[in-house]
Amino acid sequence: MKNFKNIAILGTGNIGMSIADGLLASNAMSAESITLTRRKIERLDKYKTMGIRTTTDNLAAVRTSQILIIAVEPGQIDALLAEISPELRQDYHTIISVVTGVSIDQIAAGAKKDVAIVRAMPNTAISLQESITCLASNTQHESALEVGVSIFNTVGKTVVIEENLMGAATALGACGIAFFLRAIRAASQGGIEIGFHSKNALLIAAQVAKGAAELILKMDNHPESEIDKVTTPRGVTIAGLNQMEHEGFSSAMIKGIVTSANKAQSVYKKN
Numbered sequence: 001m002k003n004f005k006n007i008a009i010l011g012t013g014n015i016g017m018s019i020a021d022g023l024l025a026s027n028a029m030s031a032e033s034i035t036l037t038r039r040k041i042e043r044l045d046k047y048k049t050m051g052i053r054t055t056t057d058n059l060a061a062v063r064t065s066q067i068l069i070i071a072v073e074p075g076q077i078d079a080l081l082a083e084i085s086p087e088l089r090q091d092y093h094t095i096i097s098v099v100t101g102v103s104i105d106q107i108a109a110g111a112k113k114d115v116a117i118v119r120a121m122p123n124t125a126i127s128l129q130e131s132i133t134c135l136a137s138n139t140q141h142e143s144a145l146e147v148g149v150s151i152f153n154t155v156g157k158t159v160v161i162e163e164n165l166m167g168a169a170t171a172l173g174a175c176g177i178a179f180f181l182r183a184i185r186a187a188s189q190g191g192i193e194i195g196f197h198s199k200n201a202l203l204i205a206a207q208v209a210k211g212a213a214e215l216i217l218k219m220d221n222h223p224e225s226e227i228d229k230v231t232t233p234r235g236v237t238i239a240g241l242n243q244m245e246h247e248g249f250s251s252a253m254i255k256g257i258v259t260s261a262n263k264a265q266s267v268y269k270k271n
């Protein structure tokens with residue numbers, strides 16, 4: 001982990017809490033070095049009991065933290081930046097925004113200070129330290145990108161991308177959690193139809209999905225070479241797999257990802 005003083009998450013909702021959970025579980029940061037903000041502060045009570053500072057005061061959080069992770073909704077970021085701008089210090093603060101569709105230029109305009117800005121696109125598996133987080137920065141602030149990478153490496157894997165791929169990162173990396181969860185649910189429903197009780201069907205489907213992912217991530221293999229190992233000629237697996245392809249399995253996944261990426265670009269216009 002790169003050296004820096006305290007970290008604040010400004011706007012601690014779903015993804016903010018997932019990031020906090022991941023940072024705590026990784027032991028990369030102590031509870032005392034983390035500040036969480038939101039307006040409905042009572043929803044952060046569980047973190048308060050862990051020794052994390054929780055507050056509605058964004059300015060106080062900025063004063064005491066060097067790294068500022070912004071995790072509000074896109075429509076809320078301008079007001080937040082206007083609020084914290086007076087306390088932002090050039091050459092000290094780094095803003096890491098996980099806000100979908102708001103570009104580095106837009107954040108810089110709102111911040112009104114030449115602070116380092118990084119965009120990050122994690123997913124909710126960050127709470128289990130299993131996120132894939134895509135990060136981009138403006139070229140003037142390469143060292144800030146290293147800080148971002150070191151933080152998000154503690155809670156999963158990271159990929160550095162050009163900012164113009166942030167919409168694509170949203171679709172594949174963040175929305176992708178929902179796509180694969182739906183695939184697991186579909187497999188478990190098939191399992192129920194062929195005889196398993198729902199609990200066992202879901203357990204089997206989820207563990208199979210985990211095992212398949214580990215074959216790629218840990219063995220560094222290509223999916224097709226692993227598929228070749230389980231598809232014997234005239235066998236059971238190839239019969240089911242080809243039936244799925246006749247029904248548009250790969251095509252549906254590809255089209256869904258392209259649709260989400262297009263929507264991410266069009267809704268937020270920039271990046």
Ligand SMILES: NC(=O)c1ccc[n+]([C@@H]2O[C@H](COP(=O)([O-])OP(=O)(O)OC[C@H]3O[C@@H](n4cnc5c(N)ncnc54)[C@H](OP(=O)(O)O)[C@@H]3O)[C@@H](O)[C@H]2O)c1
Pocket residue numbers: 010011012013014015016037038039040041058071072073074076079080098099100121122123124174
């Ligand atoms: N969920 C995901 O999987 C995911 C993944 C990657 C990126 N993102 C992006 O992350 C952003 C947040 O998503 P989310 O799902 O976490 O939304 P969310 O649950 O609505 O969280 C946003 C939080 O910001 C707080 N907030 C709003 N204005 C504030 C202010 N002025 N000061 C302090 N806190 C403020 C809100 O709480 P109060 O009303 O209590 O203030 C709310 O809990 C979005 O841009 C989203 O696209 C989400």
